[in-house]
Amino acid sequence: MKKALLALAIAALPAAAFAQQDDTLFLRRLADEVLENSGAYENLRYLTKKIGGRLAGSPQMVQAEQWGLKAMQAAGPQKAYMQECMVPHWVRGGKDQAWVTAGKTRKQLDVVALGNTIGSAKPITAEVVAIANFEELEAKKDQLKGKIVFYTYPFNRKMVRTFQAYGDASKYRREGPTRAAQYGAVAAIVRSMSHGTNNHPHTGSTTYNEAYAKIPALAIGLQDADLLDSLARKGKANVTVHTKGYFLPDTIGHNVIGELRGSQYPDQIITLGGHLDSWDNCEGAHDDGTGCVQTIEVLRAFKALGYQPKRTIRFVLFANEENGARGGAKYAEEAKAKGEKHVLALESDAGGFTPRGFGFTVGADKWNKIQSWAPLLAPYGGGELAQGGGGTDIAPLNRLMGTPLAGLVPDSQRYFDLHHARNDVFEAVNKRELDLGALNMAALVYLVDKYGL
């Protein structure tokens, strides 16, 4: 039996070698097509410069959906459509403000309210208490009533991969305000989740625990954070904050979907996408305009090469990733309700920087096959394949249906310089880096389409 297997393996070798050569040639054609003719950069220019920030429920969300459907159609799928979902509708309501008064210092601070937070109705003035971490919060819990809690927890520069630092620090944005409210704080300020060299504040979602009061919560730029930290620890410092956020009733949003129908296994679906919404305080270029235009570019390139997939490929611009993730939830719920079979879902939502590889959430049985593709992706920069990864919008597919997930992993050094901040603009995106990301996504989708998973 062993001998028979060996003979089989040897007999199979030339075929495998030919297949590999076919793949090498096709991926080179794909690379040439994307590197020469990509439409991703010009699509991104329109989305960021003509539409701009596009938070769920905003007029720009509607414009972005209409643009997305047209751009998707222009790339030539068999069908393109909108998938309706209800989305939250948070409104910033005006310019968030804060200033500090300490001794003779009186200074305006560069702040932005966190997403989903309430407005302060009128300016709130209180003494600020600098809190290094949750341990210090607990230790000082009896001193926080009527105060403004200021979380000074820094983004850890020592972590080479910056998403690790984000995972480490972002709990202060997510849970910090509500935990401060639990002890009677009247507002919360969070040091921005960044190690950038500027003073831009970085927004992002926070979550209220309904058991406690909802208090205004803001992010502060790093330079002002350093100043406020030093003032608060030196002596009494008062801070005034004024936020204007509020919720309107949930409204209708859409996932924008393009589809190429599979020729051999039309019922097996490969999904790739990014999210169409963004925070309102920026152009949402790297987060996640790039993921959207890369997704459309994969479709354009496949069509330009006349590529006919074996499996059905869905190109999805997801709604409402930033403050609700309702688009991704809706997509998975419908897929499950219809009994769809999903082979892989791939997301690009870590910025449009030079790709390094992909992270996978898959069973051990699929891992060997995936790893065998690394040499094919390496010439285009995407050969670092690792376990663990995916994306917020595709995670529900895995939770509900066990769908294998992949996330594009670009270079991460610049992402948190601009993530959720006013400098996440078109000009921060490099055309080549953007296109290489699209190219590697196309390459992975091609391999999964050809060989299954």
Place this chain on the structure above:
Amino acid sequence: MKKALLALAIAALPAAAFAQQDDTLFLRRLADEVLENSGAYENLRYLTKKIGGRLAGSPQMVQAEQWGLKAMQAAGPQKAYMQECMVPHWVRGGKDQAWVTAGKTRKQLDVVALGNTIGSAKPITAEVVAIANFEELEAKKDQLKGKIVFYTYPFNRKMVRTFQAYGDASKYRREGPTRAAQYGAVAAIVRSMSHGTNNHPHTGSTTYNEAYAKIPALAIGLQDADLLDSLARKGKANVTVHTKGYFLPDTIGHNVIGELRGSQYPDQIITLGGHLDSWDNCEGAHDDGTGCVQTIEVLRAFKALGYQPKRTIRFVLFANEENGARGGAKYAEEAKAKGEKHVLALESDAGGFTPRGFGFTVGADKWNKIQSWAPLLAPYGGGELAQGGGGTDIAPLNRLMGTPLAGLVPDSQRYFDLHHARNDVFEAVNKRELDLGALNMAALVYLVDKYGL
């Protein structure tokens, strides 16, 4: 004997394992030091913003040398000194100009004279002939007398590693003008060596063949290159060029050198460096301010950790890489004259972007040892080790003395967007990416210092 070797190998394992663990721990300390306390970014700010472009012979060259010596001393070497060398002294002489007239079109073109070119004394007007490549030049050699030759050869987008495209295209900048002069052309214009999305022209050296006339030679921005190409191929187009360059007599420049003396093998020298000069039409940030401040940062970090090298380490800011490479030549000549033993020379001159690895020019006997270090460098991004590489300034050490060479290999996607162009400025450098480069250089130097080569 085989058994004995095996026993020896097993006995040696724990020691090797301990050594590896020591290395892992030291490199982590090095990373923490650089990522938390690097002075590279602030040094670069001074060099680019306070001094700016610093071509050999210019007043800014002198300022940069003085700054370099002070910055080197501040990093704490046992000695820091200048090494004198004669450098060419080319002067641009004023703003280079060109405009095109074709039918009703009359348009100013965004151009910059190539380095080392002559001035045109007064504006030269002639018909422009678009030439795709040297084959077309030869085919049309009888039609070039009195004309302006315009090389339209494009930077090849299909080459994923951009230095390959530079190697492919830059012969038109280097040899193109003099080969056009051979056939009677009165001036030459070269499409910029870039695939950027802007219209900035990119300068760089050209070389005259003394057998032919010296003609003005300029680079043109990509958008204007496309326009000029279409005008010249549609019908008769005249171009007027006016350049003002000239040479003054050679003058005195300096390599700036810092040194840490080896404790065990002081006669074995490891050199690392970048080049201090830059073109005059930019701030010389990525080319090669970053290599200089990374070099100084390696020294600062070693001193901050109290690292005492076994071998002598030289930190060198080389003179005149851009239009003569006299600094590197002088360094190697003196090393040879003194009979110095050089273990390795490492250069950072490919931009201050996220490091990917190193390229080595070494004998096969050393390659296994080098490859064994990849897992130690990988956590910091520098684990891609390849054969081939070095740098212009260290190449003479290899030519004269056979010294092994290494070049830092950063991500190459953005480099030729700004190389030798007016957007090579401080703001184009990311602090984290810069520091990671310094860190990987320090790590490699540490390993070579500890284990030799």
